[in-house]
Amino acid sequence: MNVAVDEPVLANDGRQDDAVSRKQARRRLALYGGAGVVLVGVLVFGGYWYSVGRYLQSTDDAYVRADWVTSSSRVAGFVAKVEVDDDQPVKAGDVLVRLQDRDYRARYEQAKADVAEAHAAFTAAQALAQVAGERIAQQQQAIVQAESVLQSTDAERRRTTLDVKRYKGLVRDSAATLQRLEQANASAVQAGAAWQGAQAQLRERRSQLAMAKAQAAYADAQVEQRRAGQASAQARLVLAEQDVQDTLIRAPIDGVVGQRRVRAGQHVVAGQPLLAVVPLQQTYIVANYKETQLTHMHPGQPVRINVDSYSDRQLLGRVASVSPASGNVFALLPSDNATGNFTKIVQRFPVRILLEQPMSGQPILPGMSVVTTVDTRPTESADE
Structure with missing residues (x-):
C-alpha cells in the first residue's frame, strides 16, 4: 500500500523539476537577451558618441539679438505729430515723427536772402x-603818351639850345642881330620849361598808375572777401535747409517700431531718444559658450537651433564669428585676479550665429531664449 502511494508522489516531483528547469532556462535566456540589448545599445551609443556626439557642443546660454536703432532728433522743437504706433512695421525713409518747422523755415528764408x-x-x-x-x-596809355611828349620836348630843348649857341657866334661875328639871339634864348627857355613840364606829367602819370594798381589789388581783395561771404551764406543756407529736413524724423532701416516714448506736443532736444526701430529680418543669435567648448569651433560650422517659444521646430544656422575676448573682459566692472582672492571660473565667449533661413509664419523676436548645438566635426565628417 505504501508503494502505491509513493509512486504518484515521485511522478509529481519529476514534473516540478522540469518546470523549474524550464523557468530557469527562460530566465537565463531573458538575462542574456537583456545583456545583449544593453551591449548593443552601449555599442551604438559609443559609436554615435565617437563619430558624432563628442563633436557636438551645446549651450542654453543663448539668446536672439538684433542690431536695433534708436531714432532721435537732430534739432530741438515741439512735436507736431507722431506718424507711427507701437509695434508698427516701417520701411527705411518712412516719416516717424514731425516737428514744428515754422521757425526753421523762417531761418531758411533768411538764409536765402543772405545768399542773394x-x-x-x-x-x-x-x-x-x-x-x-x-x-x-x-x-598805362597815358604814360606812353607822356613819354612821347617828354621825348618831343627834349628834342625841342636840345634844338633851341643849339640855336642859342649858334646865334651867339653869329652875333660875335656881326652876322646876326642881337634881337635874333634874344628870340633864340626865349625859345630855349620855353623849350626847357616844356621839357620840365613833360617830366612832371610823366611822374604824375606813373604815380596815378601805382595808385590804380593799389586800387585794383584792393578791389581783388574785395572780390575774394565777397566770394568767401557768398560761400559762407551758401553754407548757412544748406544748414538751414538741413534743419528744415531734420524736422521730419525718418526710419533709418526697415523694421518694427518699439519703445515709443514720444507724444504730440512734447518738447524734444537734439539727441533725445524718441523710439526704436527693430530689424526683425536681420536677427541673429549670440550663444555664450564655455572656453573649453571652443577648441574645434570656427566660423562656418553648422548649428542646430531650438527656440524655447517654438519647441516643436528646429532651425539651422552657421557660426559667423567668435568674440575676441570673454564677456568678463567687456564687463563694466571686470574681475581683477591680481587681488589675491583668486578663484578659477570657466569663462564664456560670445559666439555669433546667423540663421540660414527665417522661420515662416512664426517671428523670431530679439530676447528669445534658444538652445544651440554646434557641429564641430571636420568638414569631411560633417558632410557625411
Whole structure:
C-alpha cells in the first residue's frame, strides 16, 4: 500500500523539476537577451558618441539679438505729430515723427536772402575790380603818351639850345642881330620849361598808375572777401535747409517700431531718444559658450537651433564669428585676479550665429531664449 502511494508522489516531483528547469532556462535566456540589448545599445551609443556626439557642443546660454536703432532728433522743437504706433512695421525713409518747422523755415528764408545779398555784393566787387583794371590800362596809355611828349620836348630843348649857341657866334661875328639871339634864348627857355613840364606829367602819370594798381589789388581783395561771404551764406543756407529736413524724423532701416516714448506736443532736444526701430529680418543669435567648448569651433560650422517659444521646430544656422575676448573682459566692472582672492571660473565667449533661413509664419523676436548645438566635426565628417 505504501508503494502505491509513493509512486504518484515521485511522478509529481519529476514534473516540478522540469518546470523549474524550464523557468530557469527562460530566465537565463531573458538575462542574456537583456545583456545583449544593453551591449548593443552601449555599442551604438559609443559609436554615435565617437563619430558624432563628442563633436557636438551645446549651450542654453543663448539668446536672439538684433542690431536695433534708436531714432532721435537732430534739432530741438515741439512735436507736431507722431506718424507711427507701437509695434508698427516701417520701411527705411518712412516719416516717424514731425516737428514744428515754422521757425526753421523762417531761418531758411533768411538764409536765402543772405545768399542773394552776398551774390549781389560779389557781383559789385567784380565790377569794381574790372573798373580798376580798366583804370590801370588807361594810366598805362597815358604814360606812353607822356613819354612821347617828354621825348618831343627834349628834342625841342636840345634844338633851341643849339640855336642859342649858334646865334651867339653869329652875333660875335656881326652876322646876326642881337634881337635874333634874344628870340633864340626865349625859345630855349620855353623849350626847357616844356621839357620840365613833360617830366612832371610823366611822374604824375606813373604815380596815378601805382595808385590804380593799389586800387585794383584792393578791389581783388574785395572780390575774394565777397566770394568767401557768398560761400559762407551758401553754407548757412544748406544748414538751414538741413534743419528744415531734420524736422521730419525718418526710419533709418526697415523694421518694427518699439519703445515709443514720444507724444504730440512734447518738447524734444537734439539727441533725445524718441523710439526704436527693430530689424526683425536681420536677427541673429549670440550663444555664450564655455572656453573649453571652443577648441574645434570656427566660423562656418553648422548649428542646430531650438527656440524655447517654438519647441516643436528646429532651425539651422552657421557660426559667423567668435568674440575676441570673454564677456568678463567687456564687463563694466571686470574681475581683477591680481587681488589675491583668486578663484578659477570657466569663462564664456560670445559666439555669433546667423540663421540660414527665417522661420515662416512664426517671428523670431530679439530676447528669445534658444538652445544651440554646434557641429564641430571636420568638414569631411560633417558632410557625411
